[in-house]
Amino acid sequence: MTEGVWLWVAFALMAMTTVGTRGSFILLGEKGRLPPALQRALRxxxxxxxxxxxxxxxxxxxxxxxxxxxxxxxxxxxxxxxxxxxxxxxxxxxxxxxxxxxxxxxxx
Incomplete structure (x- = not known):
């Protein structure tokens, strides 16, 4: 029983991580600009x-x-x-x- 609960907890945490990282750019908009050095590195x-x-x-x-x-x-x-x-x-x-x-x- 507890294995099934931990599996669903893991799914929920992965979903929150995915939505949080992808949604942060939408929610922050122009205020959430990456530093120029990081932008160059991401190329x-x-x-x-x-x-x-x-x-x-x-x-x-x-x-x-x-x-x-x-x-x-x-x-x-x-x-x-x-x-x-x-x-x-x-x-x-x-x-x-x-x-x-x-x-x-x-x-x-």
Whole structure:
């Protein structure tokens, strides 16, 4: 019985936290401005979140780092091509090409 009560207490606390953090910007309006340093830092949040999702998949193959990982090699090609040519399709095409060639050539 008490486990069910604590579960509902946890749900209520999570709901209050969510509503409080999201609703604070609506309720405070213009008075609740973030400091400029924090605003500048938050510009990097999407890139940091994306890299935190992508990098482990690129670097690890079967839970460990291997230098001949096809995903890692394709990621390096994508990065180099994207920085050099600024073409939205070329990194995708060349990265997938490297990935397919390495998987076929190395038997993965």
């Amino acid at each position: 990097y949040a999407p890139a940091a979140a994306l890299s935190a999702l992508v990098m482990p998949d690129l670097l690890l193959d079967g839970g460990e780092f291997t230098p001949l990982n096809p995903k890692f090699a394709a990621g390096l090609v994508v990065l180099a091509v994207a920085l050099r040519w600024r073409n939205p399709w070329l990194p995708f095409i060349l990265g997938m090409g490297v990935l397919l060639v390495m998987r076929k050539g190395l038997g993965w």
